[in-house]
Amino acid sequence: MKDAKVRLYVDHPLGEGQSVPLERDQAHYLFGVMRLGVGSAVSVFNGQDGEWRAEVSQAGKRGGELMCIAQTKPLQIPPDLWLLFAPIKKARTDFIVEKATEMGAARIIPVQTDFTNYERIRQDRLQAHAVEAAEQCGGTYVPEVTDLQKLGRLLDDWPSDRNLMFCDEAEVGSAKTLGQATGDKWAILIGPEGGFSPAERDRLKAHSQTYVVALGPRILRADTAAVAAMTIWQQALGDW
Amino acid sequence: MKDAKVRLYVDHPLGEGQSVPLERDQAHYLFGVMRLGVGSAVSVFNGQDGEWRAEVSQAGKRGGELMCIAQTKPLQIPPDLWLLFAPIKKARTDFIVEKATEMGAARIIPVQTDFTNYERIRQDRLQAHAVEAAEQCGGTYVPEVTDLQKLGRLLDDWPSDRNLMFCDEAEVGSAKTLGQATGDKWAILIGPEGGFSPAERDRLKAHSQTYVVALGPRILRADTAAVAAMTIWQQALGDW
Numbered sequence: 001m002k003d004a005k006v007r008l009y010v011d012h013p014l015g016e017g018q019s020v021p022l023e024r025d026q027a028h029y030l031f032g033v034m035r036l037g038v039g040s041a042v043s044v045f046n047g048q049d050g051e052w053r054a055e056v057s058q059a060g061k062r063g064g065e066l067m068c069i070a071q072t073k074p075l076q077i078p079p080d081l082w083l084l085f086a087p088i089k090k091a092r093t094d095f096i097v098e099k100a101t102e103m104g105a106a107r108i109i110p111v112q113t114d115f116t117n118y119e120r121i122r123q124d125r126l127q128a129h130a131v132e133a134a135e136q137c138g139g140t141y142v143p144e145v146t147d148l149q150k151l152g153r154l155l156d157d158w159p160s161d162r163n164l165m166f167c168d169e170a171e172v173g174s175a176k177t178l179g180q181a182t183g184d185k186w187a188i189l190i191g192p193e194g195g196f197s198p199a200e201r202d203r204l205k206a207h208s209q210t211y212v213v214a215l216g217p218r219i220l221r222a223d224t225a226a227v228a229a230m231t232i233w234q235q236a237l238g239d240w
Numbered sequence: 241m242k243d244a245k246v247r248l249y250v251d252h253p254l255g256e257g258q259s260v261p262l263e264r265d266q267a268h269y270l271f272g273v274m275r276l277g278v279g280s281a282v283s284v285f286n287g288q289d290g291e292w293r294a295e296v297s298q299a300g301k302r303g304g305e306l307m308c309i310a311q312t313k314p315l316q317i318p319p320d321l322w323l324l325f326a327p328i329k330k331a332r333t334d335f336i337v338e339k340a341t342e343m344g345a346a347r348i349i350p351v352q353t354d355f356t357n358y359e360r361i362r363q364d365r366l367q368a369h370a371v372e373a374a375e376q377c378g379g380t381y382v383p384e385v386t387d388l389q390k391l392g393r394l395l396d397d398w399p400s401d402r403n404l405m406f407c408d409e410a411e412v413g414s415a416k417t418l419g420q421a422t423g424d425k426w427a428i429l430i431g432p433e434g435g436f437s438p439a440e441r442d443r444l445k446a447h448s449q450t451y452v453v454a455l456g457p458r459i460l461r462a463d464t465a466a467v468a469a470m471t472i473w474q475q476a477l478g479d480w
Contacts, residue, residue: 137458137460138458216343216474216480217316217480218379220343221338221376224342227468228343228471231471232475235475
């Protein structure tokens with residue numbers, strides 16, 4: 001069997017000899033777009049059982065079936081890192097979800113801040129972006145994208161065992177550095193394009209688990225800031 | 241005078257009392273789109289004389305004039321860092337130029353590699369993206385975007401005083417770390433989506449000024465990799 005050219009997320013258990021039914025969209029993609037047929041190799045993962053080499057056992061216009069052959073990668077769960085960001089224009093919000101998945105976030109939380117214009121997000125569409133990014137980046141884990149949450153309420157109920165890395169352009173650095181942190185549960189918070197409100201900034205800085213990190217002398221767009229912040233975190237504390 | 245809401249790159253000398261003629265596009269943007277008029281504040285920079293607060297002195301449909309009032313920022317030249325990348329799909333190539341500008345590259349060089357599909361780029365369009373990104377990020381410097389160059393030829397003539405940070409997914413790290421490097425001239429090379437050819441990889445690794453840096457266990461898209469690599473460099477050796 002040749003190497004699989006297609007990497008597919010499936011919402012189905014995977015294991016040796018396990019058959020995996022394909023939905024209409026998946027069948028269209030594999031057989032219509034990618035021109036695979038019975039016997040073709042496909043690489044599959046479900047976010048729980050690692051990555052498996054599978055083979056097409058049935059191919060139809062409206063569905064089909066894969067057969068799992070052998071595991072090619074164990075499940076690699078990323079570090080327990082949440083990415084909190086304020087939604088921005090559609091294309092850039094999609095990018096942030098894609099990049100957070102590639103960079104190894106475990107959970108992606110869109111937050112509503114005092115200066116956020118967006119009242120609604122399409123959670124299902126963002127979750128689909130995370131799936132697609134996981135297919136592309138070779139990961140075996142798909143981060144959950146939650147629905148939009150109010151930052152204030154999130155901070156009210158902030159778990160006592162989770163540190164918060166707060167990226168603030170107005171700050172030159174924190175008294176506490178990342179290296180001094182204890183605990184392995186983290187969240188990174190990226191501000192909205194208009195920045196945080198003074199009330200939010202005060203509240204974030206007063207929070208005992210907050211670590212303020214500066215991202216250089218230029219103003220970064222939110223999607224750039226997300227990647228830069230996650231790079232700093234992954235290098236210091238994560239799986240890089 | 242109120243704070244300027246618009247930040248504009250102009251290709252004209254700036255200084256106290258200096259008048260700056262506006263081109264048709266700029267006049268359309270300032271007076272048509274942003275609804276400014278005579279007396280409105282505009283923030284201007286030209287990549288050489290820092291940032292100046294200016295005031296609209298003439299406003300017309302096809303042109304206009306600004307008058308420089310006072311310098312608001314000195315020229316901040318970024319570190320001597322080149323970003324070399326293999327052009328990819330149009331939107332992502334635009335993003336790489338934008339992000340490289342925000343992250344503080346001094347020069348952006350699109351390179352043709354053995355596995356690059358693109359034969360041509362629109363240098364003028366990419367340069368315009370760098371200008372726009374500089375306007376947005378508050379920088380006073382606009383990196384030059386060069387025309388497409390062959391990677392092989394670039395390596396043939398590689399300057400002996402410039403280090404090369406080579407980001408290779410296939411590598412787990414280099415014998416030489418960034419911290420051991422001497423000299424402040426650098427280039428970061430980001431590979432194409434299909435990776436480097438074995439011949440390119442051998443040549444890059446044999447190069448005496450090469451530092452290999454790994455970017456984590458997941459495969460990053462080229463635009464994500466560019467931001468992550470520049471973050472690592474800026475933190476270790478740059479102006480962050």
